[in-house]
Amino acid sequence: MVPEDRLYTKEHEWISIDGKKAKVGVTDHAEEQLGDIVYIELPKKGGNVKQMTPCGVIESVKAVSEIYAPVSGTVIEVNSTLNDHPEKVNQDPYGEGWMFVVEMSNPSEVSSLLKAPDYLGLVKA
Amino acid sequence: MEETLKTTSLFGQHQKENAKLIPFAGWQMPLEYRGILEEHRTVRKKLGLFDLSHMGELEISGEGALDFLSEMITGNLTLVKPGQALYSVMCRDDGGILDDLVVYRMENKFMLVVNASNTDKISKWLEEHLPPDVSVKNRTDEIALLSIQGAPAETFLQHFCPDKLSALSYYHFIQSSVFEIPAIISRTGYTGEDGFELYVEAKQAPLLWEKIREREIPPIGLGARDTLRLEATYLLYGNDMDETTTPLEVGLSRVVKFEKEKFIGKQALLRQKEMEVPRKLIAFTMDDRSVARKDYPILLEGKNVGRVTSGTFSPTLEKGIGLGLVETMLTEWLSVGSEISVEVRGQPHPAIVSKKPFVQGSVKRGT
Numbered sequence: 001m002v003p004e005d006r007l008y009t010k011e012h013e014w015i016s017i018d019g020k021k022a023k024v025g026v027t028d029h030a031e032e033q034l035g036d037i038v039y040i041e042l043p044k045k046g047g048n049v050k051q052m053t054p055c056g057v058i059e060s061v062k063a064v065s066e067i068y069a070p071v072s073g074t075v076i077e078v079n080s081t082l083n084d085h086p087e088k089v090n091q092d093p094y095g096e097g098w099m100f101v102v103e104m105s106n107p108s109e110v111s112s113l114l115k116a117p118d119y120l121g122l123v124k125a
Numbered sequence: 126m127e128e129t130l131k132t133t134s135l136f137g138q139h140q141k142e143n144a145k146l147i148p149f150a151g152w153q154m155p156l157e158y159r160g161i162l163e164e165h166r167t168v169r170k171k172l173g174l175f176d177l178s179h180m181g182e183l184e185i186s187g188e189g190a191l192d193f194l195s196e197m198i199t200g201n202l203t204l205v206k207p208g209q210a211l212y213s214v215m216c217r218d219d220g221g222i223l224d225d226l227v228v229y230r231m232e233n234k235f236m237l238v239v240n241a242s243n244t245d246k247i248s249k250w251l252e253e254h255l256p257p258d259v260s261v262k263n264r265t266d267e268i269a270l271l272s273i274q275g276a277p278a279e280t281f282l283q284h285f286c287p288d289k290l291s292a293l294s295y296y297h298f299i300q301s302s303v304f305e306i307p308a309i310i311s312r313t314g315y316t317g318e319d320g321f322e323l324y325v326e327a328k329q330a331p332l333l334w335e336k337i338r339e340r341e342i343p344p345i346g347l348g349a350r351d352t353l354r355l356e357a358t359y360l361l362y363g364n365d366m367d368e369t370t371t372p373l374e375v376g377l378s379r380v381v382k383f384e385k386e387k388f389i390g391k392q393a394l395l396r397q398k399e400m401e402v403p404r405k406l407i408a409f410t411m412d413d414r415s416v417a418r419k420d421y422p423i424l425l426e427g428k429n430v431g432r433v434t435s436g437t438f439s440p441t442l443e444k445g446i447g448l449g450l451v452e453t454m455l456t457e458w459l460s461v462g463s464e465i466s467v468e469v470r471g472q473p474h475p476a477i478v479s480k481k482p483f484v485q486g487s488v489k490r491g492t
Contacts, residue, residue: 035157059438062437
């Protein structure tokens with residue numbers, strides 16, 4: 001399942017853009033590969049993130065994996081529900097499992113992200 | 126890149142169950158079916174079914190089999206009667222562990238159950254030391270191993286077995302049948318729960334699997350097998366021990382019987398025991414929400430004193446747990462409750478030395 005209304009990274013994050021604000025999460029493929037997620041370390045609210053640089057961590061039972069920032073900017077909101085309910089990412093990766101919102105400092109970076117069919121091609125390959 | 130992976134006789138069942146498959150020690154094995162957390166809790170609270178057919182079975186027979194094996198392993202087989210099994214290790218001359226294994230003593234032969242990753246190595250090692258009156262046969266491909274683990278295992282299995290299972294104590298086995306399929310039923314496991322391991326002819330395994338699955342016993346993958354064994358502080362070869370560690374270092378002194386006249390590794394281990402064991406294996410729980418993983422550094426007052434050998438999230442305790450090898454000299458005063466740190470992605474995270482096991486299951490350990 002790859003929703004058409006957002007963009008994707010090769011590292012399996014999704015991003016949903018509303019003006020200068022970009023909401024970020026990980027894809028269904030990512031959570032499926034990770035298995036049961038037990039802990040998520042999100043970037044700090046107010047902090048800066050840089051495109052395609054690790055800004056957080058997802059721990060599943062069996063492995064650890066990094067969250068890459070799809071775009072650069074300032075983190076203006078984080079989904080603190082995930083502190084106590086990291087399983088939301090497994091259950092609803094594109095909805096309740098969203099992770100943080102970035103106010104983009106360089107919106108042109110968006111052009112380097114993948115559209116849904118291209119991302120689908122990547123995970124199917 | 127693409128190597129040919131072996132599959133067990135239950136591969137069709139795993140595909141039908143929609144298992145997530147992974148390569149493991151040259152085999153294509155189920156990692157999980159419905160999620161590691163759920164599978165783990167199923168075994169702790171109820172019953173689960175495992176396919177462990179990747180484990181190696183080596184049959185040792187001949188006049189000199191007992192004497193030969195006694196020299197190959199650190200344990201004392203003279204105390205083991207037919208129908209009994211023994212957990213032991215096999216060492217190199219320098220005391221490094223070649224494998225940990227279970228030896229089943231039958232009427233006139235032995236069956237060694239070894240780690241999948243070591244089957245070929247051990248088979249070769251035995252061949253190299255083999256006297257003329259002993260033979261070794263690798264029966265891994267002919268034998269399937271199913272395991273039923275969980276507190277109600279005896280009650281469940283008794284319905285389908287003609288022999289009295291309550292008479293079978295821990296580390297004992299019988300040649301019997303389950304659903305009229307001939308099986309060696311062994312009261313052993315690797316989960317910390319009571320349970321049975323069933324050795325059957327590979328071609329009968331799918332039928333046995335189906336019969337058990339029809340009774341609503343869910344399948345459990347290798348992912349939960351790992352979290353279950355770590356909660357029970359059972360060691361894993363390749364993680365917590367390997368050829369560079371001795372049984373004395375990893376807390377397996379109890380399986381090394383120095384009173385035996387000779388066994389491979391005895392001199393080296395005796396020397397280590399008389400001098401000082403340089404490293405020891407500790408258990409710890411994380412004191413925040415981080416999860417320790419294999420090879421993360423272990424710190425004491427900011428100083429590196431060892432490394433994590435196994436680390437995971439404990440579904441029962443709902444926090445990070447792990448085992449680690451630390452330098453004895455630098456950690457002499459460490460005891461249960463002591464504060465240590467584990468370096469997680471460059472940052473020290475608080476951890477506490479724990480008792481073993483982390484979780485006390487229904488297994489009736491004993492002799």
